[in-house]
Amino acid sequence: MDLVIMAAGLGSRFGGNKQVEPVDNDGNFILDYSVYDAIKAGFDRVVLIIRPEHKEMFEKSVGKRLRKIVPVEYAFQKMDDVPAGTKIPAERVKPWGTAHAIYSCRDVVSDRFAVINADDFYGFDTFKIIADFLKNSGENEFVSAGFKAENTLSENGAVKRGIFQMNGSNALGLVESKVEKRGQRIFATPLNEENWREIPRDTMVSMQCFGFSKKLITAINQASKTFFSQDEKGLQTAEFLLPDVVGDMLKSGTTLKVYPTTSQWYGITYREDLQNLKNAIDKMKSKGQYPNHLYKTAKNKEK
Numbered sequence: 001m002d003l004v005i006m007a008a009g010l011g012s013r014f015g016g017n018k019q020v021e022p023v024d025n026d027g028n029f030i031l032d033y034s035v036y037d038a039i040k041a042g043f044d045r046v047v048l049i050i051r052p053e054h055k056e057m058f059e060k061s062v063g064k065r066l067r068k069i070v071p072v073e074y075a076f077q078k079m080d081d082v083p084a085g086t087k088i089p090a091e092r093v094k095p096w097g098t099a100h101a102i103y104s105c106r107d108v109v110s111d112r113f114a115v116i117n118a119d120d121f122y123g124f125d126t127f128k129i130i131a132d133f134l135k136n137s138g139e140n141e142f143v144s145a146g147f148k149a150e151n152t153l154s155e156n157g158a159v160k161r162g163i164f165q166m167n168g169s170n171a172l173g174l175v176e177s178k179v180e181k182r183g184q185r186i187f188a189t190p191l192n193e194e195n196w197r198e199i200p201r202d203t204m205v206s207m208q209c210f211g212f213s214k215k216l217i218t219a220i221n222q223a224s225k226t227f228f229s230q231d232e233k234g235l236q237t238a239e240f241l242l243p244d245v246v247g248d249m250l251k252s253g254t255t256l257k258v259y260p261t262t263s264q265w266y267g268i269t270y271r272e273d274l275q276n277l278k279n280a281i282d283k284m285k286s287k288g289q290y291p292n293h294l295y296k297t298a299k300n301k302e303k
Contacts, residue, residue, distance in 0.1 A: 007019040020062070026294065041131040042135070047108055055074060082228050099220050100224070112212070115211075123262075123265070125262045129145045138213070139215045143211040144210045154269050159267075160191070176190065208243075223244075223245050
């Protein structure tokens, strides 16, 4: 099974390339911890989705050390990797979005794969949920680990979260939203709206951690034709989002199981979030959840 890591974002709110921001004294990144947990859970290959100009940087850092413990492949999210005939606006700089990221690895991924963000810390239980499900799932069955909204917020500003619409353990839909903490209350609004409303603290949200069959690739290929048929003005700012594609699939027979994870999420949406994450990792190491050095053996330790 593949672990697909989306690492092509710009990190505008963070103020830099947060995917390769060291989070411990050994210079490891968040994605090092995700790979460590994923291998324990049963994943056996890593696919890194990056921008082409970042390949050397990734290979010299995380790629070099990961190859000592797991096969690594690269997929490149390129602005011109679009259906034939698409007219790309000259003003467009931002990547097309998370569905396009998965579109970029359509010829690389295996029949069963997980998708995560490079800049989110998910914890072992999250990967175990995904791996255990994928080992016995059919092509019409997807899975996600669900996090309580209160455990996914930043003290430094609003964050983007997918809010699950649930029926038991089945997701009926997923609404991409801005979510923020105001005192002890949590408010959310769908993207591109200002219709803020209070949500319960235990609302189940997505941290973009899914398990898919390759049927997703077929759906993204089809959806890309509609997305990129927009006029140039629309394509200046539009985003081709993974939750939107998944949401459409749920209307036509695909199921998405959502299982609560006991793991604590951490992330670095803002620069100010970084120290909290480092402190959390130190605390987890002191409890024995992670070794003091992820690449602790002579074979695996980076030279």
